[in-house]
Amino acid sequence: MRTGTLKQILLITDGCSNQGEDPASIARIIAEQGITVNVIGILEETQTEESQGLNEVEEIASNGQGVSQIVYKQALSQTVQAVTKQAMNETLQGVVNKELQQILGNTRSMDELPPEQRGEVMEVVDELGETCDLEVLVLVDTSASMTNKLPTVQEALIDLSISMNARIGRSRFSIYQFPGRRKPIHQLVDWTSKLESISSIFAKISTGGVTPTGPALKEAMHQFGKKSLKRRLFHNEYTDVEEA
Amino acid sequence: MNTQMLKKPDISFYKGQIITGKWHKKTYHVVRKLGSGAIGTVYLCVCNNVQVALKVSKQSHSITSEVNVLKVLKKVQGHRLGPSLIDVDDYVHRNGYVYSFYVMEYISGEPLSQFVNRHGEEWLYSLLVGFLKDLQALHNEGYIFGDLKMENLIVSRKPARLRWVDVGGTTLVGRSIKEYTEFYDRAYWQAGTRKADPGYDLFALAMVVLRIYYPQGFERGNNPKKTLMQKTSMAIKHTGIRQLINKMLNGEMIEADIVKNELIYYTMKQNRSRTQQVNTKQHTRHDSVVYPMMEVLSILSISGLCYLYVAIFM
Numbered sequence: 070m071r072t073g074t075l076k077q078i079l080l081i082t083d084g085c086s087n088q089g090e091d092p093a094s095i096a097r098i099i100a101e102q103g104i105t106v107n108v109i110g111i112l113e114e115t116q117t118e119e120s121q122g123l124n125e126v127e128e129i130a131s132n133g134q135g136v137s138q139i140v141y142k143q144a145l146s147q148t149v150q151a152v153t154k155q156a157m158n159e160t161l162q163g164v165v166n167k168e169l170q171q172i173l174g175n176t177r178s179m180d181e182l183p184p185e186q187r188g189e190v191m192e193v194v195d196e197l198g199e200t201c202d203l204e205v206l207v208l209v210d211t212s213a214s215m216t217n218k219l220p221t222v223q224e225a226l227i228d229l230s231i232s233m234n235a236r237i238g239r240s241r242f243s244i245y246q247f248p249g250r251r252k253p254i255h256q257l258v259d260w261t262s263k264l265e266s267i268s269s270i271f272a273k274i275s276t277g278g279v280t281p282t283g284p285a286l287k288e289a290m291h292q293f294g295k296k297s298l299k300r301r302l303f304h305n306e307y308t309d310v311e312e313a
Numbered sequence: 314m315n316t317q318m319l320k321k322p323d324i325s326f327y328k329g330q331i332i333t334g335k336w337h338k339k340t341y342h343v344v345r346k347l348g349s350g351a352i353g354t355v356y357l358c359v360c361n362n363v364q365v366a367l368k369v370s371k372q373s374h375s376i377t378s379e380v381n382v383l384k385v386l387k388k389v390q391g392h393r394l395g396p397s398l399i400d401v402d403d404y405v406h407r408n409g410y411v412y413s414f415y416v417m418e419y420i421s422g423e424p425l426s427q428f429v430n431r432h433g434e435e436w437l438y439s440l441l442v443g444f445l446k447d448l449q450a451l452h453n454e455g456y457i458f459g460d461l462k463m464e465n466l467i468v469s470r471k472p473a474r475l476r477w478v479d480v481g482g483t484t485l486v487g488r489s490i491k492e493y494t495e496f497y498d499r500a501y502w503q504a505g506t507r508k509a510d511p512g513y514d515l516f517a518l519a520m521v522v523l524r525i526y527y528p529q530g531f532e533r534g535n536n537p538k539k540t541l542m543q544k545t546s547m548a549i550k551h552t553g554i555r556q557l558i559n560k561m562l563n564g565e566m567i568e569a570d571i572v573k574n575e576l577i578y579y580t581m582k583q584n585r586s587r588t589q590q591v592n593t594k595q596h597t598r599h600d601s602v603v604y605p606m607m608e609v610l611s612i613l614s615i616s617g618l619c620y621l622y623v624a625i626f627m
């Protein structure tokens with residue numbers, strides 16, 4: 070079974086958007102392009118999970134066909150990799166369910182099979198999760214309140230690359246911050262398979278007051294688009310990624 | 314699909330509730346909750362007068378994954394790797410959602426840390442010998458335990474035996490570790506990758522040993538490897554065992570059998586040296602009585618010599 074490359078945007082934020090388009094509706098459009106939008110909301114020590122301000126997190130992820138999680142910064146590393154893996158798993162289950170529907174007729178998904186038969190289907194999902202290629206565009210909110218959390222974010226991203234590189238399939242990452250100086254987003258790390266070597270990427274960021282999450286997501290989607298366009302133009306160098 | 318996943322509520326059973334499976338129609342009486350973790354909740358239940366453990370979760374695919382592993386473990390003959398699998402079914406809740414569950418052997422016993430505290434450190438190592446044998450059998454099947462940690466280790470009795478209860482992290486060799494806990498994770502300590510190989514389990518096992526000495530755990534620090542070395546040398550007095558633990562942490566140990574053999578060697582030696590130790594203790598007690606007298610004598614004799622020296626040569 071071919072799955073091509075799984076594409077995800079991972080949004081890491083600690084508050085509500087306050088500028089530009091509604092991020093949830095942008096996420097909906099991104100999901101239509103086959104890109105999953107996952108969101109991690111970081112809580113302050115003083116906040117509880119029911120706090121206002123992070124309501125948006127679940128809304129964006131559900132529209133983006135992705136996974137969301139709200140955590141304190143201590144738990145960020147484990148959460149980042151768990152969310153990424155869970156989203157991969159769900160996407161792949163979606164793919165497998167579609168295949169099953171073709172074989173078994175409509176309205177059949179894995180969960181409706183008798184338990185005895187689920188095992189084999191799960192093995193297929195596991196296998197795909199291990200071998201498929203993955204691209205994650207990480208979008209980090211660097212508004213003022215995030216400043217003290219950025220070292221932890223970086224650590225979590227390095228940890229994500231360690232987890233994903235343990236797979237058989239290829240993984241690539243790029244990191245953007247928002248808002249950028251004059252643009253909605255600003256590139257910090259171009260597509261790379263290893264984040265272990267990056268050193269204090271968030272060091273020289275001047276953090277501002279606005280959180281334009283919607284425009285940032287829109288721009289992130291365009292970055293994914295540009296990449297495949299570039300790939301088409303320089304077909305030879307990139308064939309391995311697209312066809313793998 | 315994902316939106317649905319998010320909205321599906323968590324599930325909990327109450328004491329005395331009767332659970333009937335949708336497919337196999339077996340019934341289970343809930344006795345009490347045993348514990349809950351990242352994936353689901355485990356309940357002690359009774360079915361046909363037999364105590365069993367039932368694990369239920371809203372993530373049906375995780376249940377299916379764990380069932381797959383339990384089926385593999387079943388194939389390993391002569392070894393009691395994890396609990397044995399009894400039933401797999403679905404529970405249809407009144408809210409209309411379907412929750413997958415599986416039923417396994419109930420492993421009664423006490424947590425490893427508690428057992429070692431009550432019975433002494435020597436038990437830790439003799440339990441580990443048996444456990445390493447089981448671990449080797451699992452590795453021979455091409456699987457890595459993955460999420461090896463204190464909470465998942467139970468000492469069952471008659472005979473005392475270290476068993477593991479959570480198979481959620483079990484991963485095929487060569488794949489990426491499915492589930493891990495930071496304190497026991499090789500990559501977290503910058504001591505290797507998160508790819509499943511026997512060394513991954515042996516690292517985690519060494520961390521389990523350290524956790525006995527440091528029940529609250531400890532921070533990674535700026536130099537994680539150095540932290541591990543320091544903590545090991547502060548906790549483990551026996552040189553041979555300390556070196557063995559260090560080798561497990563460094564990635565020099567890649568086979569459970571070899572660790573087991575070294576452990577047998579050192580624990581046997583330790584018993585011998587312990588009898589010696591007891592003897593030396595008696596000696597020192599003896600010495601301490603004799604010692605002040607010797608001291609006085611030697612001071613007297615040195616001053617006496619000096620006196621003689623001065624008297625004769627000056």
Ligand SMILES: Nc1ncnc2c1ncn2[C@@H]1O[C@H](COP(=O)(O)OP(=O)(O)O)[C@@H](O)[C@H]1O
Nearest residue numbers: 348349350351352353355366396419420478479
């Ligand atoms: N077969 C069993 N027999 C006895 N106790 C069990 C058994 N399975 C699980 N438990 C208890 O339930 C707790 C939680 O189960 P676990 O499988 O670890 O959940 P999770 O995978 O969600 O973390 C365990 O720590 C253990 O104490």
